[in-house]
Amino acid sequence: MAWIVKNSAGMKIERRKEPYLTPQLREQFTRDILPRYETKLGALMPILHEVQHHYGCIPFQAQEEIANFLEIGVADVFDCVSFYEEYRIEPAGKYVIGVCQSIACEVCKPTCSEIIDHIREKYGIEPHETTEDGKFTLLTMECLGSCDTAPVALVNEKLHENLTIEKLDQILDSLAD
Numbered sequence: 001m002a003w004i005v006k007n008s009a010g011m012k013i014e015r016r017k018e019p020y021l022t023p024q025l026r027e028q029f030t031r032d033i034l035p036r037y038e039t040k041l042g043a044l045m046p047i048l049h050e051v052q053h054h055y056g057c058i059p060f061q062a063q064e065e066i067a068n069f070l071e072i073g074v075a076d077v078f079d080c081v082s083f084y085e086e087y088r089i090e091p092a093g094k095y096v097i098g099v100c101q102s103i104a105c106e107v108c109k110p111t112c113s114e115i116i117d118h119i120r121e122k123y124g125i126e127p128h129e130t131t132e133d134g135k136f137t138l139l140t141m142e143c144l145g146s147c148d149t150a151p152v153a154l155v156n157e158k159l160h161e162n163l164t165i166e167k168l169d170q171i172l173d174s175l176a177d
């Protein structure tokens with residue numbers, strides 16, 4: 001779960017002229033996705049997946065367009081995007097580091113909090129942020145299903161187990177620019 005805390009009342013939405021939901025995407029969603037669901041709201045998550053796959057993220061403008069397309073509230077779309085770890089509002093870095101922060105990874109040594117703190121200090125980023133050079137994005141994740149090898153982290157979908165700070169540094173330092 002990823003609650004995103006923002007000053008939304010004063011927030012400006014960046015807009016571009018071209019719509020994210022191009023006629024081709026709309027046609028694809030209407031043909032391939034909508035018929036599979038009883039309600040338009042039911043099609044929200046697969047459409048979010050498609051848009052993220054297409055653009056690498058789901059910017060606010062795209063969320064508005066999806067809401068209009070599905071005839072649902074923009075808040076419904078934003079709730080869904082901000083709730084699930086998997087959806088992104090901004091493009092991720094080249095390497096996405098997902099550190100498990102669930103119980104087994106919190107009670108071992110080093111704890112997941114120590115691992116997360118180490119990455120924060122090493123790259124100067126907070127969870128859900130990306131380094132300025134676009135190389136690393138840090139995410140916190142819920143149980144990755146490998147509690148017996150805790151602490152664990154995913155780096156671009158590859159699971160790294162029994163982490164130590166040294167092992168993590170080796171893995172991260174070996175990644176190409």
Ligand code: FES
Pocket residue numbers: 100101102103104105106142143144145146147150152
């Ligand atoms: S708690 Fe971290 S893998 Fe299960």
